[in-house]
Amino acid sequence: MAVDTLKVTIDRGADAGARSTFDVPAYGNQTVLDVVSWVQQNADPTLSYRFACRVGMCGSCAMMVNGVPRWTCRTHISKVVEDGAVAIGPLRNLPVIKDLAVDMDPFFDKWVAAEGVHHGTATRDDPIAPVDEGSAARVEANAGIECINCSVCYAACDTVAGNPDYLGPAPLLRAWTLLNDAKDEGRRAILEAVSGKGGCHNCHSMGSCTAYCPNELDPMSAIAGLKRETARAALPWGRR
């Protein structure tokens, strides 16, 4: 890396506007999470942030990095640093608890509100339902199931920013994968949930969810799928 020291600006407190700046030693293969951890361990132990797995699986370390939502454990600082400086803030569109830690409850509540839960009918005594891996519906479902609930898409979405009732990209993506899941029997409940006031038809297809998903999923296309299915279900001959 060209610089020896990084100038790191971090949002502080629960209110917008308060910031602290730190000089952090730079080294090779350093992630944004490494930088935040260095600050907390060496400069200011009162800094609050959240992480767990450090390998891009748990979805807990997402933050705004230079205005863009990113998974910080898998983002090299060399990719985001500008003139030796980087600005780190809490995820957008969620209430800040303190510093870089946000309250994820509204995000997870919307997963439930979008019927992003398993709707099973079989019991343990029933045979395991066969899944045809090659079917079109399964291909659609498989394309979206690797979501790690990191809320990067939710923070990137301007529709969420403008309409707090909007369910948001990740919850609607999960609704879409369940709609295409042969083992899920919640079709009617899902279509009902995603066609309401905060549902899929709020989406303006700005595509920030798809542009920033760290797992390269495509919530925008999943939401378009929900728009088609809810429209079809509204037609007298489209119900099933």
Place this chain on the structure above:
Amino acid sequence: MSVAAYRNRAHPLWIAYLVHRLSGLFLALFLPFHFWVLALAASDPGRLDGFLAFTEYGIVKVAEFGLVFGLAVHMFGGLRLLALEWLPWSAPQKTLAAGAAALSFGIAGTFLIQAV
């Protein structure tokens, strides 16, 4: 808000959204004026001729270019959105379709210019 607060919008899909919205707003503001001028043909033909004389000015011709561009960009933005939301296509299919449509309109547009 600082410039960094808008950084997450710097990608093609968001810019396409912005262009579609702004061109739509511009056309919505222009259309009442357009209809009013057209209505002059019935109510006050002399005044309409006065307006039409303006079209000889270079600046008005540039404005007309802007108008046609606004219409075209709004129409293609709308077609893009319809295809994006209503056709369950894969990404390569969409790229091919957009390329084919752009090429067709390029050829047809060139033909029209030659004809005029």
